[in-house]
Amino acid sequence: MKIGGIDKRWVYLLVAIGALIPIIKPLGLPVLSTPAVEALFEKIESLEPGDVIMLSFDYGPSSAPELDPMAESILRHCFQRDISVVVVALFPLGGDNQAKIALNKIVPEFPVVEGEDYVYLGYKDGGLAVLRRMAEDISIVFPQDNRGIPLEDIPLMQRVQNYSDTELSVSLATGIMGEWWAILVNAQFGQPVAVGATAVSAPKYYAYLKAGQMLSLLGGLKGAAEYETLIGEHYPELKERSQIATRGMDVQSIVHLIIIGFIILGNIVYLISRSERTRAGGRLASK
Amino acid sequence: MIRLLLAVSIILAGSPAEAQTDTNHFNTDSTDVLLADSTITATLVLQLSEDSTRILLDWTLGDSINVILERAGNDSVFATIGSFDPTINSFTDSGVSPGDWYMYRLLNGDSMKDLGAGASVEVPFPIEESRFFRTERTNALLLFLFYAATIVGYISIAKRGAQLFIRKIAGLDAVDEAVGRATEMGRKVLYIPGIMSVDNIQTVASMSILGYVAGKTASYGTNLEVPNKDPLVLATAREVVKEAYLKAGRPDYYNDDMVNYVSYDQFAFTAAIQGLMTREKPATNFLIGSFYAESLIMAEAGNASGAIQVAGTAELAQLPFFVVACDYTLIGEELYAASAYLSREPLILGSIKGQDLAKAVLVGLIILGVILSTSGQQWFADFFIQR
Amino acid sequence: MRRQIAVLLCFLTGFFVVVAFFIEQDPIPDINEKLDELLVIVFAFALVLGVVSFLQHHSKKIRRRDKGWTSSVISISSLVIMALLGIFESSIRGTGIIGDRTTFDWLFNWVFTPLQATMFSLLAFMIASAAFRAFRIKNIEAAVLMVAAIIVMLGRVSIGQVIFPQSLAISEWIMNNPNLAAQRGILIGAALGAASMAIRVILGIERPYM
Numbered sequence: 109m110k111i112g113g114i115d116k117r118w119v120y121l122l123v124a125i126g127a128l129i130p131i132i133k134p135l136g137l138p139v140l141s142t143p144a145v146e147a148l149f150e151k152i153e154s155l156e157p158g159d160v161i162m163l164s165f166d167y168g169p170s171s172a173p174e175l176d177p178m179a180e181s182i183l184r185h186c187f188q189r190d191i192s193v194v195v196v197a198l199f200p201l202g203g204d205n206q207a208k209i210a211l212n213k214i215v216p217e218f219p220v221v222e223g224e225d226y227v228y229l230g231y232k233d234g235g236l237a238v239l240r241r242m243a244e245d246i247s248i249v250f251p252q253d254n255r256g257i258p259l260e261d262i263p264l265m266q267r268v269q270n271y272s273d274t275e276l277s278v279s280l281a282t283g284i285m286g287e288w289w290a291i292l293v294n295a296q297f298g299q300p301v302a303v304g305a306t307a308v309s310a311p312k313y314y315a316y317l318k319a320g321q322m323l324s325l326l327g328g329l330k331g332a333a334e335y336e337t338l339i340g341e342h343y344p345e346l347k348e349r350s351q352i353a354t355r356g357m358d359v360q361s362i363v364h365l366i367i368i369g370f371i372i373l374g375n376i377v378y379l380i381s382r383s384e385r386t387r388a389g390g391r392l393a394s395k
Numbered sequence: 396m397i398r399l400l401l402a403v404s405i406i407l408a409g410s411p412a413e414a415q416t417d418t419n420h421f422n423t424d425s426t427d428v429l430l431a432d433s434t435i436t437a438t439l440v441l442q443l444s445e446d447s448t449r450i451l452l453d454w455t456l457g458d459s460i461n462v463i464l465e466r467a468g469n470d471s472v473f474a475t476i477g478s479f480d481p482t483i484n485s486f487t488d489s490g491v492s493p494g495d496w497y498m499y500r501l502l503n504g505d506s507m508k509d510l511g512a513g514a515s516v517e518v519p520f521p522i523e524e525s526r527f528f529r530t531e532r533t534n535a536l537l538l539f540l541f542y543a544a545t546i547v548g549y550i551s552i553a554k555r556g557a558q559l560f561i562r563k564i565a566g567l568d569a570v571d572e573a574v575g576r577a578t579e580m581g582r583k584v585l586y587i588p589g590i591m592s593v594d595n596i597q598t599v600a601s602m603s604i605l606g607y608v609a610g611k612t613a614s615y616g617t618n619l620e621v622p623n624k625d626p627l628v629l630a631t632a633r634e635v636v637k638e639a640y641l642k643a644g645r646p647d648y649y650n651d652d653m654v655n656y657v658s659y660d661q662f663a664f665t666a667a668i669q670g671l672m673t674r675e676k677p678a679t680n681f682l683i684g685s686f687y688a689e690s691l692i693m694a695e696a697g698n699a700s701g702a703i704q705v706a707g708t709a710e711l712a713q714l715p716f717f718v719v720a721c722d723y724t725l726i727g728e729e730l731y732a733a734s735a736y737l738s739r740e741p742l743i744l745g746s747i748k749g750q751d752l753a754k755a756v757l758v759g760l761i762i763l764g765v766i767l768s769t770s771g772q773q774w775f776a777d778f779f780i781q782r
Numbered sequence: 783m784r785r786q787i788a789v790l791l792c793f794l795t796g797f798f799v800v801v802a803f804f805i806e807q808d809p810i811p812d813i814n815e816k817l818d819e820l821l822v823i824v825f826a827f828a829l830v831l832g833v834v835s836f837l838q839h840h841s842k843k844i845r846r847r848d849k850g851w852t853s854s855v856i857s858i859s860s861l862v863i864m865a866l867l868g869i870f871e872s873s874i875r876g877t878g879i880i881g882d883r884t885t886f887d888w889l890f891n892w893v894f895t896p897l898q899a900t901m902f903s904l905l906a907f908m909i910a911s912a913a914f915r916a917f918r919i920k921n922i923e924a925a926v927l928m929v930a931a932i933i934v935m936l937g938r939v940s941i942g943q944v945i946f947p948q949s950l951a952i953s954e955w956i957m958n959n960p961n962l963a964a965q966r967g968i969l970i971g972a973a974l975g976a977a978s979m980a981i982r983v984i985l986g987i988e989r990p991y992m
Contacts, residue, residue, distance in 0.1 A: 116699070119914060120907045127906070137940035140950060169895035170662055170688070170902040201660055202898075205890065237818040245489050260477060267483045283687050307938075308688055308905075312711050314962050315969065330938055361941035363906060368932050370914040375928070378918045527807045536804055542974075546981055593991070594821060596976040599983060602990035626832030627825055631991050638992060655839040656832035662901035674850050688902065695908040709972035711965050719916040727968045728975030734988055742987045750978040754971065 114377075119370060126366045130358035137358055144317060145334040148302045148324035149185070151276055153342070157190035160268050161276040165195070165210070166285035168202030171306050172209075175280045177332035177353035178304040179210040181339055182278060184346055187218040187225065192264055194274065196250070197231040198238060198285065204231035217349065223253075223262045230254040236288055243271050243297045271299040276323070280304040290316040304331060333357045437501055437510035450488040454501055456481070461504030466497055478504060534778055541756075546749035553745030561747060566705050566723035567736045570604075570681075573703050574611040577678035583618035584608065585677040587668060587693065589684020589708070590661060593627040596731075597709050601684035602635050603734035604707070608681060609639035613648055621654040622671065624664040629656045665689035669696040676700045682717065683707040683730065694720035707733065789986040796984030836861065864889065930956055 141149075152161070163182060167175045186193050195211065197203035211228055220226055229250040232238050241249045246269060247259040259265040268274060277299050279289040286303035290313070294301040300323045305313055307328025316322045326335060332353035340347035438455045456462065459481040465473040466488065477486055491497060501510045553559055577584045586608055588601040605621065612619040621636060623629040633654045640649040657667045669692060672680065680697040682690070682704065690706075690713040697704045698720045706717035707725030717724045725733060728750075735743040767775045795817065802814035840854035848854075867886040917928045936942030937953025982988040 114914075116911050119910050123907055123910045135941075137944065139940050140943055142950070142954065168898065170898040172895075173899065173902075202895070205895075233822065234818070237815060240815075263480060263482075266477065266479055267485070269487045269489070272487070306688070309712055311957065311961065312965065314957055315966055318958065318962060328938075333940075357940045361939040363910075364935045364939045365941065367910050367913050368935055370910060371917045371928060371932065374914045374917065375919050527805060529804055529806050532804050539800070542977060543981060546978060550987070592821075592825070596979055599990050600979055603988060606990065623832070626828035626830075629832050629835060630828050634992060635990065651835070652839055652842060654835075656835040658836075659829075659832075660898070662898045666897075666901055670850065670853065688905065691908050691912065692901070692904050695912055709968075709976065711968055714968070716912070719912045727972035731972075731975030731979040734979075734982075734990070743982060746978050746982050746987065750974050754974055757970065757974075 122366055122370075123363060126362040127359050130355075130362050134355050135358040135361070137361055139330070139333045139337045139354055139357055141334040141338050144325045144327070145331055146324075146338065148182075148278070148326065149335065149338045149342075151300070151302070151323060152182070152185050152189065152191065155189065155191050155275055158192065160192045160194060160264070160274045161186060161278060162194045162196065162271070162274050164277065164279045164281075164289070165197040165203045165207040166199045166279050166281035167206060167306075168199055168282065169206070170202075171282040172202075172206055173356070174306050174329050174332060174353075175282070175304055176206065176210060177329070177350075177356070178326050178335060179206070179280055180214055180352070181332065181335045181350050182304075183210060183214040184217070184350060185335075185339055185343075187214065187220050188343055188346060190225070192224075193226040194246075194264065194268055195226060195228045198233075198235070199282065200231075200233055207231075222255075223257070224264055227262055227264050228254045229259075235285070236292060239288055239292050243293070243299075245269055271297055274299070276300045276302065278302045278304065282306055282309065286313060287316070290321040294321045302326070329353050329356045329360055439499060439501055450491055450497065450499075451485070452488065452499060453485045455484060456510075462510070463502040463504050463507070465500050465502060467499075469496055471498075473498075473500065534780075542749075542753050545753045545756075546746045549749035549752070550742050550745035553741035553748070556741075559741070559744045559748050561732070561736055561744060564725065564729050564732070564736055566707065566725045566729065567733055569703075569705055569723045570608060570737070571611065573679040573681075573705055574608065574615060574617060576703055577612075578615040578617045580678040582676060582678035583620055584612055584679045584681070585668075585671065585697075585702070586619065586621045586681040587684070588621065588623065588628055588632060589682075589686055590624045590664065590689065591685040592625045593631050595685050597685040598625075598628055600731050600733060601707075602631055604681070604683050604737070605632060606635045606639050607734075607737045609636040610643050613640040613643035613645040616645070616648065619653055620671075620677070622657045622664075622668060623654065624657060624659060624661070626656060626659075629654060661687065661689055665692050668693050672696045672700045672702070677702050680704045681706075682721070683725070686710055686713045691716040691720065697721075785989075785992060788992060789989065792989075792991070793984055793986055796980070800984075833861070 155161070163179070163186075165179065183193065185191075195207055197207040199206075207228060211226070215222075215226070222228075229246070230253065232249050234241075234249075238249050246265070250259065252258050253262060253265070271277060271293060277289060277293055279286050279301065281289070281303055282305070286305050286309070289301045289303060293299045301321070302324040303313055303316075303322055304326040305328070307330070310325065310327030310331070313322065313325050313327070317325045326332060330353075333356065336350040336352075336354050339350045437457065439452065452464065454462070461481065462479050463475055464477045464479065464486055466476045467473045476488060479486070488497075488499075502508060503510055549559075574584055586605055588605060589595070589598050591598050593599065593602075609619060611617075619636070621632050623632060633651060636654050637646075637649055640646055657664050668689075671677075672693070673696060677697075677700070680693075680702045682693060682697070683706065686693075686708050687710065690708070690710075694704060694706065694717055704721035705723045705725075706721040707730040708714060708717060709727045709730055714724065714726055718726075732747050735747045764776050764779070767773075798810075799814065799817065802810050837858065840858050842848075843851045843854040844858075864886065867884070867889070871884040871886050913931075917924070917931060919925045919928060933946075933949055934953040934956055936946050937949035937951075942949045979988070983990070
């Protein structure tokens with residue numbers, strides 16, 4: 109269990125302590141926003157009250173720490189601007205739960221009415237087939253909402269038949285699902301797509317962002333913190349409520365510094381042992 | 396042939412409803428005549444979608460009322476297809492079939508009266524049949540045909556006995572050594588075929604390599620375990636391993652428990668694998684297929700247990716973790732070339748050569764595209780846009 | 783004969799899916815969608831096979847008292863409890879342990895979800911030990927890699943912008959340029975490899991499913 113002469117458990121202990129301290133005592137480090145995140149914020153800012161966006165919960169509990177803050181910030185932003193939201197869940201293991209958790213938390217904060225300002229259509233399995241079908245008619249995939257009410261009886265869904273009746277689709281995704289939105293919903297149906305992804309998946313989405321197949325990319329906890337910062341700057345009344353990811357960035361900052369410290373320490377140990385080996389080899393050669 | 400309809404609009408103000416005269420296609424005299432509402436003006440506009448499979452309807456009303464939209468087909472019987480409040484004034488009807496005729500009308504949602512002949516509109520000619528060929532995908536077809544031709548061409552060359560060179564791939568050279576190590580140490584070989592289902596091409600490639608590894612473990616009499624996350628992969632892997640043991644002449648060494656099912660949940664599967672590696676300390680781990688966030692946990696657990704590890708994936712985000720934690724890593728296309736490399740079958744080697752030729756041509760096209768785009772000629776790059 | 787049928791079936795379905803990508807004429811798109819649905823149905827039946835395998839594997843471990851057999855007891859119990867709760871509670875709301883939630887929901891929210899989050903959080907510890915081991919300056923390339931890694935790690939967090947303000951811009955440049963170029967190169971190669979593999983499977987040259 110040793111690496112470079114150090115027991116791995118010391119490494120793990122230091123990381124654990126580094127993660128705990130900012131949780132107990134927040135550091136309040138500033139978060140600067142990047143163009144990739146600002147693009148989504150500006151898009152939603154440009155929408156008119158009554159416009160509709162689609163928000164898809166394509167992640168489960170394992171990605172919730174990174175993607176829940178994004179979901180909450182986006183919902184707050186939309187409801188603050190009277191933008192209607194059609195919520196769906198496409199991830200089999202927990203997408204439905206995450207959608208309900210987010211809605212149950214955010215809806216009470218605003219004077220929104222289910223069926224008029226937002227609607228939750230529930231979970232549907234099928235991946236690409238579902239995305240393809242929703243381009244044609246959402247009611248084929250979701251004939252009723254999560255309450256069991258047929259779509260034709262829901263005022264919001266009477267004006268939304270498919271993607272073309274919405275201004276934007278946002279997928280909060282783990283794994284491959286965000287790519288499906290980019291390569292199918294945007295590339296084939298022309299729908300503006302924004303993706304919120306975990307930090308480990310975010311690098312692969314840069315290609316789609318650069319190619320214009322995604323309007324915006326929120327990468328990991330930092331992406332969520334950037335969005336919270338933008339919300340806080342433009343809507344001070346929401347600032348206190350949108351702080352989860354920002355506080356999480358304190359933890360991430362400390363852990364990153366610890367890892368950088370270990371990398372430098374590891375190299376110092378390596379260089380010292382290499383020079384000792386070289387010196388020992390030189391002494392042997394000279395004998 | 397695609398035909399686009401022109402928008403048809405009829406504006407009438409309060410004229411009483413008439414039984415729709417037969418405009419060649421409809422006769423509503425006997426079936427469906429409603430009282431007219433002459434107090435409210437209404438305009439109904441119809442347009443066919445670009446792909447000719449949907450009808451787009453828009454209306455304007457002189458008053459703020461609820462409306463009901465009805466549609467009649469060839470049978471001339473109107474049926475409600477939507478009820479709308481005053482804030483809504485458009486509808487896309489995708490429930491239409493090619494070759495049929497349609498007529499629409501608006502009713503006052505409160506009084507159920509027809510809003511006038513002007514709020515009725517008929518599709519002037521049948522809905523266009525779907526196109527046979529998606530012309531926007533011509534670029535994909537041409538590239539596919541070229542690619543298929545290079546592969547089939549080189550397979551033909553290979554069939555004629557040509558010697559085809561394939562470069563050394565360290566990870567695949569290490570397979571025999573890795574299985575041998577497990578045999579000497581008396582410990583098992585652990586083979587993890589990724590976490591995606593059998594419709595993922597990386598999983599298919601993993602099955603090829605599993606067949607080879609299973610053949611080796613059968614020959615050497617080494618224990619093999621193949622835990623699975625996906626039940627379809629379980630079924631496929633069982634067939635592959637059973638077949639390999641049969642071919643090696645050791646069917647008695649095989650038992651179904653070697654290839655077992657763990658859990659469909661990503662992290663439950665990871666926890667099980669981590670526990671397996673920590674408790675049973677396999678001598679050799681193969682992590683070959685499609686992996687996501689669990690890749691580092693598995694690779695690190697294997698590294699901590701002292702196993703020799705051969706990984707292979709085409710998932711870009713996971714490659715760095717495997718490179719860091721495993722002894723050998725098959726990167727991207729090396730995974731797909733593995734079956735050719737291990738079997739040295741001429742037909743499969745031929746396909747690899749064809750792939751290489753296609754890649755060389757693609758590199759040339761990329762360079763050409765960069766030059767043309769930089770000089771302002773965008774048409775070349777536009778040809779390759781996916782639609 | 784069985785083999786020939788399998789190869790023929792593979793060829794026909796593979797060829798059909800390729801054709802369906804280009805041809806829009808009914809009934810081809812409908813059949814294509816039905817193939818997607820067929821996979822879901824086959825998966826459901828295969829899941830039964832998976833559960834049987836799971837039960838057999840763990841029962842054997844319990845019977846023989848293999849290393850870690852107590853984990854097998856927990857595994858089988860968890861499967862049975864969740865399955866029974868899911869089947870019998872699904873239509874009964876309001877009979878759960880807490881408030882109006884079902885017991886299934888409670889176990890999912892308070893047992894399964896924290897376990898998943900715990901497993902995912904192991905990554906933080908694993909990456910620390912992996913980084914400590916991996917980023918050694920053995921040569922020029924390794925040194926460049928280490929420097930790039932440190933800059934990107936600083937650029938990704940708030941404190942990095944305090945310590946090294948240019949880290950954000952440099953890390954964005956690294957992610958959007960050399961990283962993206964390398965990723966695209968690997969992506970193109972992998973895509974060609976995947977297509978080649980798919981053609982081999984469709985043509986029956988390679989039969990990894992047998």
